[in-house]
Amino acid sequence: MMTANDTYFDRLGAALRAGGMPEAEVTTTVADLTAYVTDGAAPDGDGADPAEEFGAPEEFAARLTGSAPVEEPSGGAETWKWTTDVYNDRRLLNQYGDQGWEVERLDRLGRYVCRRDSSAALRWEYRRELANNAQQRAARTAELAPDAWEPCGHWAFYMYFKRPKAASTGPAAELDALAPVPGERVIFGKRLGRMLLILGLSLLALAVLFVCGYGNFVAEHPWVLAVMAAAGLAGGLAGWRGVKQDVAKNLTD
Incomplete structure (x- = not known):
C-alpha cells in the first residue's frame, strides 16, 4: 500500500x-x-x-x-550584484546581511544577486557549506532545514544558506534605517591578491623569455612546450585543490 x-x-x-x-x-x-x-x-x-x-x-x-523562480522586486526594492573570494565571503555576507541584503541566488559567474525591500527590510545571516554534487546539496539542505536555513545558491564545490536573523535574535533583526547601496561590485582580499600577483609575475616572466628569443628554442624543441603545458595543468589542479582545502578549513583573510 x-x-x-x-x-x-x-x-x-x-x-x-x-x-x-x-x-x-x-x-x-x-x-x-x-x-x-x-x-x-x-x-x-x-x-x-x-x-x-x-x-x-x-x-x-x-x-x-536551482530552478526556483526569482521574484520581481517590488517598487520599493533595491538590487545589488557583487562578488568576493572564499576567504572573505562569510564575513561580508553577514556584514551586508546586517544591512538588510538578502541573497536570492548566485549567477553563473559566482556573483551574489541581492535585493532589499526598503519598506520592510530585515537583517539576514548566512553560512557556507561544502557540497560536491546534487546529492550532497540535498543532504545538507535537509540537515539545516529544521533550523530555518534555506539554500540561496551554489557555485563550484560550495553552497550558501540564508535565514532571517529573527530566527536567532528575534525583534532585533528589524531595521529602522538603511545604509546606502554599496558601490563595490568586486571585493577581493589580501590572500587572493597575493595569488593573483604571483600568477601575474609568472606570466610576465614567461612573456619576457619569449621576447628574448626563448620562443625559437621552444619551436625547435616541441617537448619543452609539452612540459610547460603539463606543469601549468598540474599547477592549476594544485591551486584548485588548495582552495578547496582552505574552504574546508574555513580560512579567512
Whole structure:
C-alpha cells in the first residue's frame, strides 16, 4: 500500500526530473532523503512528515535544482550584484546581511544577486557549506532545514544558506534605517591578491623569455612546450585543490 511519504517522494522525483536533474542523481537524492526521514522516525514507528521537514515537493525540488523562480522586486526594492573570494565571503555576507541584503541566488559567474525591500527590510545571516554534487546539496539542505536555513545558491564545490536573523535574535533583526547601496561590485582580499600577483609575475616572466628569443628554442624543441603545458595543468589542479582545502578549513583573510 502506498503511503503519504511514498506519494511525497514520487512527486519530488518527478519535480527533480522536470528541473533537469539527471536520473541517477534523482534516484540517489530521493533515496537519501527517504532514509533521512526514516532515521528521524518517532518511537511509535511513524516516520517524520517530509512535507514538514522540506516543504512542498515541487518547491523543494526547485531549490535543489536551482530552478526556483526569482521574484520581481517590488517598487520599493533595491538590487545589488557583487562578488568576493572564499576567504572573505562569510564575513561580508553577514556584514551586508546586517544591512538588510538578502541573497536570492548566485549567477553563473559566482556573483551574489541581492535585493532589499526598503519598506520592510530585515537583517539576514548566512553560512557556507561544502557540497560536491546534487546529492550532497540535498543532504545538507535537509540537515539545516529544521533550523530555518534555506539554500540561496551554489557555485563550484560550495553552497550558501540564508535565514532571517529573527530566527536567532528575534525583534532585533528589524531595521529602522538603511545604509546606502554599496558601490563595490568586486571585493577581493589580501590572500587572493597575493595569488593573483604571483600568477601575474609568472606570466610576465614567461612573456619576457619569449621576447628574448626563448620562443625559437621552444619551436625547435616541441617537448619543452609539452612540459610547460603539463606543469601549468598540474599547477592549476594544485591551486584548485588548495582552495578547496582552505574552504574546508574555513580560512579567512
